[in-house]
Amino acid sequence: RLDSTNIQGDILSGLPKKTEIFYFFRITNDEDFRRRFRNFAPLVKSVDQVAKDRDEIQEHKRKDERLGTKPHLIPLVGVNIAFSHLGFKELKIDDTKLIDTAFLRGQRLDAANLGDKGTGSGDNFVPDWEPAFKEEIHGVILVAGDSHTSVNKQLWQIEEIFGDSIYKVTAVRGDARPGDLSAHEHFGYLDGVSNPAIIGFDKNPLPGPAPINPGNIIVGQEGDASKADRAPWMFDGSFLVFRYLFQKVPEFDDFVDKNALKVPGLTHKEGADLLGARLVGRWKSGAPIDLTPFQDDAELGGDPKRNNNFSFAAERDFQKLCPFASHIRKTFPRADFEEAGIPTESHRIMRRGIQFGPEVTRQEKKEKKTMHGRGLLFACYQSSITNSFQLLQQGWANNAAFPFTEKTPQVPGLDAIIGQGPGRQLSGIDPNNPATELVLTQDWVIPRGGEYFFSPSIKSLKDTIAL
Ligand code: N7H
DSSP, rough: OOTTSSSSSHHTTTTOOOOEEEEEEEEEEEHHHHHHHHHHGGBBBBBEEEEEHHHHHHHHHHHHHHOOOOOOOOEEEEEEEEEEEHHHTTTTOOOGGOOOOOHHOOOOGGGGHHTOOOOSOGOOOSSSSOOOGGOOEEEEEEEESSSHHHHHHHHHHHOOOOOOGGGEEEEEEEEEGGGGGGTTTSSBBBSSSOOOOOOOTTTTOOOSSSOBBBTTTSSSSSSSGGGSSSGGGGOOOOEEEEOOOOOOOHHHHHHHHTTTOOOOOOOOOHHHHHHHHHHHHTTTOOOTTTSSSSSSSSHTTTTTTTTOOOOOOOGGGGSSSSSSTTHHHHHHHTHHHHTOOOOOOGGGOOOOOOEESOOHHHHHHHTTSSSSSSSSEEEEEEOTTTTTHHHHIIITOOOOOOOOOOSSSOOOOSTTTTOSSSSESSSOTTTTTTTTTEEOOSSSSEEEEEEEEEOOOOOHHIIOOOO
């Protein structure tokens, strides 16, 4: 059984959030930092505490409904922390048994592998990132909550605890989108639908992909391929990948409009929506096109008992229902793998991102051009970055030949949303002519920074990090 009091809350429960700050810091004085850390550690919420917070939120929601009062959020914050390889080095903590080569090199040196744009080559490659993310970053503090007021207040307290022992490299704030769009990302699609259920943690997994062994997400647990090699302090931790991803929303909308699929019986707008759905693999409502290929079904999209219960099994080696290179099929190919006898569980990730930036303005819509930065603060947890995030981005999304199909000569193409590199095109977009390739005329997701971190257990925060 997992010890939910020992694992940081964001990893398995997801910190409840309407807003979240990722606060990137450098340690300026390691001894001072470790002494002060004793006062910081009690602020860090475990999976168990976050689950209780979620129960409290539900209880308030029910009460509002019972009394007929206007729904309101209760003031609530959650804090988590993670360190980069350079952070552990600064603290003189030996992290070599974390083994992961991507983590040990850091994301800046991995940017070229991920397909990020930049100049130079090899270890001299300089990604086209925000300047702060090209600096040395030792750790990230996550502060999530119901409102800017709660989160800011908590952050001030944290800054006071650490004083001069840390230097703020940068802080980025994410905010859920307003009103009914709060669970949708900026292109408009429902997000946070599909995350792996964990054996020994999720008591009532929803219908969908089989629950996975905890060690695919949590280091040292059953299913962690490097379990035998880890040092004891690494147990119950998890690698956190952060990516600062900007989205070109008016440009995406314009492309989808100009290339609307022409299907008898569908209006131009419906043809455009169908194209968008085939790029993502889901309709904006969240309904998977594997289950409802030609029209949206909002009820299905919003029903957690049905909206993840599909596997592409009906069309392994075919892409009439869902293109191979649609974002969700590329990043989790389900039966494309499993029917070939290849387990996918070691490549799953637990996604915990949040949107940032304002809604698209009237002027941006009119000019079909992004004028304000917006996108996704992408965050995900796993027990191996090389086998999960890095492989998903480099080996799958950016690889035109993936998934490796046996019976069709059609080349899948690049992931329509996050695929990077030359040859941004994909097949399977026109259900009636799946071999026809659609050229994606520009990138809609632009990486502008990131880092690889390790989020230690609650016990290790107290015994290994704090003095
Ligand atoms: Fe993706 N999008 O709006 O198109 N993603 N994603 N993602 N993503 C998913 O299933 C999106 C990114 C995964 O289990 C949905 O919750 C955008 C990166 C995985 O079926 C939508 C960005 C990586 C899944 C989006 C972005 C992934 C997934 C459907 C960047 C990893 C689950 C909703 C700005 C390298 C697949 C859902 C499954 C789902 C979008 C980034 C991976 C709508 C806009 C960088 C594994």
